[in-house]
Structures are given as structure tokens and as C-alpha cells.
Amino acid sequence: MVLEVVDVTKEFVGVRALDRVSFKLEPGEVHALVGENGAGKSTLIKVLTGVHRPTSGTLLHRGEPVVFTRPVDAQRAGISTIYQEVNLVPLMSVAGNLFLGREPRRRGLVDWKRMNADAAGVLAGYGIHSDVRRPLGTLGVGAQQMVALARAVATEADVVIMDEPTSSLEPREVETLFSVVERLHERGIAIVYVSHRMDELYRICDRVTVLRDGKHVHTGPLADLSRLELVSMMLGRSVGDIREHGATAFGVDHHAGREPVLEAKGLTSGTRLSDVSVSIRPGEVVGLAGLLGSGRSETARAIVGALPLDSGTVLVGGAALGPGVPNAMRAGVNMLAEDRKAEGIIPNLSVRENIVLAALPQLSRFGVVSRDRQDRIVDTFVKRLRIKVSSPEQKVSELSGGNQQKVLLARWLCTQPKVLLLDEPTRGIDVGAKAEVQALIDELAQEGLAVLLISSELEELLDGADRLVVLKDGAVVGELVGDQLTQDNVLAAIASGDAAAGESRAGESRAGESRAGESTAAESTAAESKAGRSGEGES
Structure with a gap:
């Protein structure tokens, strides 16, 4: 085993995010990690990468017990992560981000000429031909994600964790990603692959682990499961129930006789x-x-x-x-932006404060905002959108990505x-x-x-x-x-x-x-x- 989690439990205040979860990763395999939002996927990844320390349980790397107290410990051990939301430095150059922390040096100083040349060569293999001296933030989200991918792969890692890596990529970039995954597989590098896109999972993954409500549900070859069986495990519902109710689609109501709003x-x-x-x-x-x-x-x-x-x-x-x-x-007229991290949630505020933010002018009387009206609105939308939260006062940054998205939807919906x-x-x-x-x-x-x-x-x-x-x-x-x-x-x-x-x-x-x-x-x-x-x- 290159990486193993044994009976890991992680508790936050009032919430058990992981409940005696076990997980094994073989060298060279592409292992899918799936589950609903709030199932514990993100928490497990953060345990593997040193962001969180488990409340109990053991983490083994190549058979040896390890304790990661910070992300850099996991990186030095050979565990590299590509996050769904790009976690690089937007004001730094593309090349600087690619070689951050491992810049080539000459006589003790950063060799900018060599670094820029090396960066251009590496990124060309990922379909990025932009000037590597420009700030990373001037690239599109998809290109930034490819830079993050190139950085993760370029390190001497034996485990690469990919959290929704294709969420910002166009089809051409997705194909490039899959070719990178194949190269990593051939080199014996293990991959933990998190995605909600079934086509991707069945195309590139060998095994799958399913989490639900913080607990381990299933691990086994992905090819042995039909898509309906996989979804039923994730949702905790029977295959028949999903077949009858799970294929929810948008309604079709043209309202052709109405004038445009x-x-x-x-x-x-x-x-x-x-x-x-x-x-x-x-x-x-x-x-x-x-x-x-x-x-x-x-x-x-x-x-x-x-x-x-x-x-x-x-x-x-x-x-x-x-x-x-x-x-x-x-x-x-309101807009839910694509990048919820940069243009949506305010991470240090609570779920309640994030939801009512846009509606505060409507909730105030003579400059005073009614807390009772806030609580009624928040309670309504938490229930309606089924937002998984321990309390409306919980920090929104502690929620899973899907629940953060629901909070943003609630923010705009409460403005009617x-x-x-x-x-x-x-x-x-x-x-x-x-x-x-x-x-x-x-x-x-x-x-x-x-x-x-x-x-x-x-x-x-x-x-x-x-x-x-x-x-x-x-x-x-x-x-x-x-x-x-x-x-x-x-x-x-x-x-x-x-x-x-x-x-x-x-x-x-x-x-x-x-x-x-x-x-x-x-x-x-x-x-x-x-x-x-x-x-x-x-x-």
C-alpha cells in the first residue's frame, strides 16, 4: 500500500465529519472517491494532506505510521494535491507559480531566464502557450487549473490527489488531463480522483470508495458497479427508487406568449x-x-x-x-458567479450572515436589521435547499463545496x-x-x-x-x-x-x-x- 487510512474519525464542534473511515490506495491505481456533498470527501482529503489531524485513527504511508501536522509535511512525503479551486498566487507570474518553492538558482539567486524557459516547455505539454512571465490571475480559470495540475505533477510525488480537476476545463483540456493521468499510471504513481462526472469515473478509474454521511460504504472495482448501483450507494436509496425519482431534469415551459422580462x-x-x-x-x-x-x-x-x-x-x-x-x-436581476470562492462566499462569516447579506436592505427598518426576520429567512432556505449545516452560525468555509453553492443560491433567492x-x-x-x-x-x-x-x-x-x-x-x-x-x-x-x-x-x-x-x-x-x-x- 502506498497510502492507507485505518479507522479515522474526525470531529468538529457538533459535527462528526468522518466516522471510523478506512481507505487503501495501491501504487499506480486511479482510485475514485465519491459521495454526496457533506459525505466526508473533502475532510478525508484534508486528513491525507495534513490540513486536518484526525481525532482518532491511523494514517500509513508506505506501511509506516505518519502524522502530518501541516500540508508541507504531506508534500515532502510525496503527496501532491490539485484542488477544485485553484490555490496558487494570482499576482505572481505563471512560471513563478509553477516552480514556487523549488525555483532554479544560480549563485544563490533565482535563475529567472532558466525558470521561464523551463516553465514554457512544461506548460506547452499541457496546451498552454501564454507568456509565462504574465501574472497567473490574468489567465482564464481553466488555464490556471492546468498550471496547478502541471505544478502538482512536476513534484516528486508518489500520490496525486485530484479534487474535481475538470470542473473548469474545456473538452480539449480534459483530454490533456486524461493523458497526464495515463502517464502517471504508467509511472506507478497512485491517484485519488474526486469527481461527480460519471463518464470520467468510468473512463479512467480502477477502483472506487463510496462515503456517505462521513462513513465508509463500499470499496471495490468500479467496473463491477453499474451507474445506478453507484448512485444508490451514494444516496442511500434503492436502485428502483432512483430509477423512478432520481432522473430529475429541468422543466420545459416556453411561455411563448409572454413578453420578455x-x-x-x-x-x-x-x-x-x-x-x-x-x-x-x-x-x-x-x-x-x-x-x-x-x-x-x-x-x-x-x-x-x-x-x-x-x-x-x-x-x-x-x-x-x-x-x-x-x-x-x-x-x-441577480447573478450566481462561477467562482464561488473569489466572488461568492465570505469565508469568515457564518452561514446565516452569508445568506442574508444581499437582503439586508429589505430586512432593516430605520437602519436596524431584525434578527428574527433573518432567522426566519435562513431557516426557510436551509430547509428548502437541504443545506447540511450544524448551525446557521457555523462558518460557511467549513461546509462542503456543494453546500457552499446552496448558500449562495439561498442568498440570491431570498431577495425574490x-x-x-x-x-x-x-x-x-x-x-x-x-x-x-x-x-x-x-x-x-x-x-x-x-x-x-x-x-x-x-x-x-x-x-x-x-x-x-x-x-x-x-x-x-x-x-x-x-x-x-x-x-x-x-x-x-x-x-x-x-x-x-x-x-x-x-x-x-x-x-x-x-x-x-x-x-x-x-x-x-x-x-x-x-x-x-x-x-x-x-x-
Whole structure:
């Protein structure tokens, strides 16, 4: 065994995060670690990496008992970690981050020329060709994650822990990651792989360990479990119950007769956005599709006033929206940002304080905020969103990533918005919590909330959106509705970059006027898509 956990228990105030958990990692294997948010995955990783010391139990590294009192102890022992949220230094150069703590030196001084050259060579193998002298924070989230991956792999590690490593990556980068995993496997390096994406787990993992409510549920070859069996272990429900109730998808309610509650017209911002237009009706879920860097997040940020515009207007209820985020909030337009760590949670505040933060002006009378009203709102949304928390006064930083995401959703929902912009709302969330969030969005749409949904998972958009607006290089290249909502059509729109063609195809589909050969192909594609969705719900 390269790494072993024996009967480890970890307790916090009022919470037993791990309850006599055992875990074994063989040299060279790719071992999946799965469970719902709050199951104990993050706590186990922090025990393995020296962030937390176990309350009881033993940690063995290559058969020898070890005690890691801080992360650097685990790193020196050969345990390297890639976290879901990039934990590098944004103001430092890309090269500096890659070689942080192990900079090449010449005569006692950092050899910047050699370090930059070595960094450029290493990162080229990960598809990153940016100037390594620029600050890391100027790169996109996906590129930053690849730098973190390259840094972790470059160290002399015999264990690499990957916590949701693909959550910020586009498909090309995901393939690069998988090739890195294969190289590590061939070198005999063991990998702990945490992900909520079933396709990834079944593609690259050898064995799986399932945690639920802080307890060990199962360890064994992943190939021996069907997807339904794996999910049933994670959720603690029977396969039959999941088959009947677990395939929750967003509702489809076009509300075609209603006027848009939000219209964004001709949004243009430097080289990031070019004449982007989007409209959303009450009760409608509109998805933004496209590769990373296509302008999805920029569109949402422009709508709420967080991205300055060169031209374009945003109308809410027919009235022009003034510049700036405060005007958007007052008009009932709120946004859940992609990076919950940097732009969402306030880690040192409690769950209660994080939830009511945006609603404080509504809760105050003559400048005094009612604590009773706060408590009622918090209690309502903790129950409604099933946020796992020991107390509303618990620090939000102590929650799992999925529960932190639910806290942010609660923050904006308690302001009773008209329009909610969701940028990667299920990023880093496990299967159970993902279904809960999707069901919640469905419920909110049915109640009349207008939703703009951004996701890097195309299946999530196809299943969840009434309409898809496809972006490429900051411009709209197609709009898909009804039977046009297929993966092939989205990819074709991205590849062709022809907005007119995309609009024409959508119009032909609605009118049923396509040529006979094209109609046959379209019907076949739509039928295959429907069959695929049905099969995915039951697989």
C-alpha cells in the first residue's frame, strides 16, 4: 500500500465529519472517491494532506505510521494535491507559480531566464502557450487549473490527489488531463480522483470508495458497479427508487406568449463581446452554450453591470437598466458567479450572515436589521435547499463545496429576484446535490422566475434549457429550440460560426419546411437524442 487510512474519525464542534473511515490506495491505481456533498470527501482529503489531524485513527504511508501536522509535511512525503479551486498566487507570474518553492538558482539567486524557459516547455505539454512571465490571475480559470495540475505533477510525488480537476476545463483540456493521468499510471504513481462526472469515473478509474454521511460504504472495482448501483450507494436509496425519482431534469415551459422580462440587445465590450443579444421570458430557462472563452460568463456579467459595455442596452420589464451591479439588483436581476470562492462566499462569516447579506436592505427598518426576520429567512432556505449545516452560525468555509453553492443560491433567492443568472451552478457538486439544484431551478421557473443558465456540461444545458443561445468568440452563432436541442446541432453551430445558418435551421425546424433529405436526417437526430436522454436517465 502506498497510502492507507485505518479507522479515522474526525470531529468538529457538533459535527462528526468522518466516522471510523478506512481507505487503501495501491501504487499506480486511479482510485475514485465519491459521495454526496457533506459525505466526508473533502475532510478525508484534508486528513491525507495534513490540513486536518484526525481525532482518532491511523494514517500509513508506505506501511509506516505518519502524522502530518501541516500540508508541507504531506508534500515532502510525496503527496501532491490539485484542488477544485485553484490555490496558487494570482499576482505572481505563471512560471513563478509553477516552480514556487523549488525555483532554479544560480549563485544563490533565482535563475529567472532558466525558470521561464523551463516553465514554457512544461506548460506547452499541457496546451498552454501564454507568456509565462504574465501574472497567473490574468489567465482564464481553466488555464490556471492546468498550471496547478502541471505544478502538482512536476513534484516528486508518489500520490496525486485530484479534487474535481475538470470542473473548469474545456473538452480539449480534459483530454490533456486524461493523458497526464495515463502517464502517471504508467509511472506507478497512485491517484485519488474526486469527481461527480460519471463518464470520467468510468473512463479512467480502477477502483472506487463510496462515503456517505462521513462513513465508509463500499470499496471495490468500479467496473463491477453499474451507474445506478453507484448512485444508490451514494444516496442511500434503492436502485428502483432512483430509477423512478432520481432522473430529475429541468422543466420545459416556453411561455411563448409572454413578453420578455429581460432583453439584452447588442452587447459589445472590447474583444470579449460583439453584438450579443439575449432575451428571457418569465418561467423560461435560457442556456448559454459554447466553449470556454466563448463569452458565456462575459454575457452574464455584462447583463448585471459587472462588465463595462462599449455599446448595447439591457431592458428589464421594458425599462432600460442603468449601469452597475446595484441597479441590476434593485431591478431584480441577480447573478450566481462561477467562482464561488473569489466572488461568492465570505469565508469568515457564518452561514446565516452569508445568506442574508444581499437582503439586508429589505430586512432593516430605520437602519436596524431584525434578527428574527433573518432567522426566519435562513431557516426557510436551509430547509428548502437541504443545506447540511450544524448551525446557521457555523462558518460557511467549513461546509462542503456543494453546500457552499446552496448558500449562495439561498442568498440570491431570498431577495425574490425576477431574473437569476446562474454561471456553472452545479460545478463541483455531486450527483445527489446536482439533482436537487436542478429540481430547484425547475421549481423556480414554474413559479415564474426567468433563468439564464451557463454550464460547461452540454448535457445539462440540453436537458435543462427551453432555448439555447450558442456563442463563439464573443458572438452569437446560433439559437436552438425544440427538436433542434441536440448535441450535434450545438457543435455544428460552434464549428460553423454562422449565426444566420443557425437561425435559419431553427426557423425551418419550427415551420417544418426543411427539405426532405434534411428533414429525415433531423428527425433521425432528434429521435436519437430523445432516446439518448431517456437512456441516460435510466443508466
